[in-house]
Amino acid sequence: MAGVTNAAFRALCLEQGAGLYVCEMITSRGLVEGDEKTRDMLVFSPGETVRSVQLYGVDPTYVGKATAILCEEYGVRHVDLNFGCPVPKVTRRGGGAALPWKRVLLGRILSAAVEAAAPYGVPVTMKTRKGLDDDKLTYLDAGRIAEESGAAAIALHGRTAVQHYSGKADWSAIANLVEHVSIPVLGNGDIWEASDALRMVSTTGCAGVVVGRGCLGRPWLFRDLAAAFAGEDAPPLPTLGEVAVMMRRHVELLASYDGEDRACREFRKHVAWYLKGFSVGTRVRTELGMLSSLDELDRLLAELDPAEPFPAHELGQPRGRQGAPRPVTLPYGWLDDTDGTRDELSAAELGISGG
Template sequence: MSGLTLGPLQVATPVVLAPMAGITNAAYRRLCAEQGAGLYVCEMITSRGVVERDQHTLDMLVFDERETTRSVQLYGTDPVYVGKATEILCAEYGVAHVDLNFGCPVPKVTRKGGGGALPWKRQLLGEILEHAVAAAAPYDVPVTMKTRIGIDEEHQTYLDAGRIAQESGVAAIALHGRTVAQAYSGSADWSAIARLVEHVDIPVLGNGDIWEAADALRMVAETGCAGVVVGRGCLGRPWLFRDLAAAFDGTEVATLPRLGEVAAMMRRHTELLAHHLGEERGCTEFRKHVSWYLKGFAAGGELRRSLAMVSSLAELDALLERLDPDEPFPVSELGAPRGRQGSPRDRVALPEGWLDDTDGTGCGLTEDAVETTGG
């Protein structure tokens, strides 16, 4: 299969790393990019934070010196702010790709009409997309969007969203095959991805339940999507991008690293975090990844706890030496879900009267800092 074309942007392998809060920082993006080609997207940031030069937001807009294609996911509910933020990203940060988030299922986001709730307001969605596309056009930067099937099964939005995206000049649309109500529970509905492919002429990227490279190939075969978006499947397994690159190049690969190779990857990850954040903070940031890297391995609880409290590279090295380098990869973990799953929600948090009409502009929406895991 050939690469992915997003307007003027060519991606050698049709694979996109989903933005994940607190995960897809510059260090992790470089770590994954060292494994295989693809498009590696920065953590999601708010448009208001960019426009108002919020320091926390700007701190997230950090790129590795070897990051050749700068890609950012933007969240916003105000068309003017989204447009201004897009222009700033293109003009001042050299961003080559802007993705807009309309898929976040977090209640504090949907309660304000953002994320996966926003496509219900078709006029507002169109205005946001048009502002972003117009702002990016002078810089020849493609704008894409990510969304979900809908708020719940009774309030589906993805086909309308695809039509509006195409009419607005969006370069591609990514669809997570779950509703907001499902969050990350249950199974992704790949048939919705196939229906969207039939519905629009722009490229569709499929997202949801890609745990192995074989899953990505199967999704493409079953849905006709132009590429895949990988989130939770790569947690503690950055080498998945090596497998994906090989798979799309026609080689079937399933990397099964022994624990010694995993330990080396853990060391490299922490080293990159220390490079970008300083040693102490880098080690602190690494702690959340320990359980993902060691998932299924026999490493004892005491050692895991120590690794999850590591505060220096020297301490990390000493602890990693205690792992059995020859322990084989736990094949029982292949194809198994990773990261958060949770339970479906009986009711999605929405603004008062949100479902009363589908063509409102969502006037009065407020935009706060938000987090989303992607995938």
């Protein structure tokens, strides 16, 4: 969710419902070495009473130092370690979804983060995938290592690295992990509606859910989730007019952090997600995709039919990137053993998120 879960979007989601909203992923090395871009990402809205950050790293020393910085300098109250990114430029250097194959290194990284966070009373969690592919599964070992390292919980995306975001998430793997560890397991994958979350918890026994692509252009999903878990009736689906109000609010929040010009440019990628399934003309969609000012946004939103109902055919449908399965690119000899050194991974820390 790089480039999506910034302070503005998290504030928008927080206005909708209960939940823990995680800052877009940062690299541990960038934070420790004072990289300006990395530091600039650590911005939080006034309403974020519990600051949560996803941290990416391949070196136990850097991960430990970065965790301490987050706790001490930024008041972060939850650190999540990302071991789920399937992007080739990360996995080919042994990072992301490739790293859990190296069980010893995984344990060292988790232990370093847990030990660094302990003096501040901050829980450390991790997110991972099932494994590299169906023949090279790592999630059960990862769960055991997370438990032994003192992690507070583990989130499992029910896809392998080969799948990327294609196909369907394997919720049975989540149920299997629940049976193998005593720490809470959070389920991830194919939570498109609040009913999906309830079904995942019911069928897998997981302690909660992690939402990714399902909230793209749909921040009200968290309102629906809060109602569902509270046993309340589902709120009515928003009309196009209500979606337009949400779009305007999103740009306002972005502008409050980055200024109007940058906010409009940043919002362009969200337009298709918000309008997915609605009968909005090509011209309006195109102009919104080239947005440059709030005045222009208001003019274009005024052309939408405020009474148009939410497109029911979009319910339960995937959002965001999907693609097709792709081979996992790994360092030479990566599969030869389940250990690993820090030197061979020194180039793996890139500003790439995912999972």
